[in-house]
Amino acid sequence: MNFNKKKVATLIVAFVMVWVGNVYLFKYNSLKEPLFIKSYADLQSGMPIRLHYLQNINDEYGAVIITFPEANKEFVQFNEYEWGRTRYYKMKEINIHFDNVEDVKRLTKGKEVKLTKANVQFGNGKSVVVNIGEVYLSPSVNETPLLQFNSGSQDSNYGGRTTTVAMSNGVIKGIKDRFSLKISDMVKLQLNDKVVTPSEFPVKFKIGDTITFQYDFKFKDENDIRSNYFYQLSRLIECEDLNGRQANEIVDLHYDPNIHEIDVKRLEKEEGNR
């Protein structure tokens, strides 16, 4: 019952390598602090703000206080829940909801507000100012639509369609894009099953026409960093009837990234540049 010194030395070296390797890999994949994923959202009055962040799988704390420097630094009510998890991370969704119009007014003071930063305090006492992307809060508009919503659907491949019926004769003057994301060709417009390109604007429609807006989130390729973000966009379809009354149709575009495909390392570098 003796030790073979060579075998023991080999075992210890292998042991040290296995431990160091695994600890290094784990540390490499660990986040120093929660990583917020950018959101691009255009929210009409009352719609909740959804913010998402990644934290290490064993982190037990969550967000406790959130304020927006660009919205009067008012405290906001929110719910937080786990949105998904991978081997190393869990993603939390912060759902900031507005119970009534007054809540929104408190933030917006009746004007449109653009939020790009949030001050988040976590349960562990840490407070960080994070880049949240671009979130627009718009006051509600009570106008009679020229296009009446008929049906809407979303598919699992990050696309969807909205069908409307024209309530009067008029024109579509254009599609308003407030984001500088340049995600081109996301919205396709069909008038009575015929595709209409932006170069054809203004496009006339008659009462009873079916106008379909189809969108599809297609990024350049899988390395396109924008595919890691959350989108809740409202494209404004600028319409006008023959009497000159303007009314915008809103088409909602929705995209949530797949948590397993999020490029955490790239987002961390991006965060570091902020």
Next chain:
Amino acid sequence: MYLSAYNKLFWGFILVVFNINLGPIDILPNFIGYFLICSGVCTLASQNKAFNKATIPSAIMGILSFKDAYKIQPASGFQVAVQNQSIPWIIYDGVALIISIYVVFCVVRGIYLTATERGLQELRERAKVRWRAYFITSSVMGFATPFLLNISSEWYILYFIWIFITFVAGFFIIGLMRIARNELGNDTVDNVDNHTF
């Protein structure tokens, strides 16, 4: 003469192998176990010098195990340990595992050599087989543990099965101490003199 020394080994290994926590407190603290083993092997060194080799490592383990007596963080996975502890503590865990295996080796080797001198073939073979079982199970666990950090949680079940197998191997080491107490514990100094010198 050596009965109480083997008893110390027996109880020492019980404290080391079994870990029962009452909240954050280990009610069977390892450090007491290692100091009992240290005390036992000090006495047994006069029966067989081989036991002497376990004295220092068991004393070191006794000191290193102080921190395990009170765990602020409940044992909820190796990741927690890694995330909440600094790298030196992780190195500490690895080094402690190697030393603890060495302590078992030195004690079992002492029994093996003493049994060989006494011509106790059965005890000798038992010591050899049980050491091998303990060494293999503990080493595999030592190698497997850091992988918990990076493998998917579906594999954890295999790890927990292996913990049980390692525990059984540790249980057999405790049993070996009991057998050694019965077969070698009643040695007198005269017997020792006859066999050793």
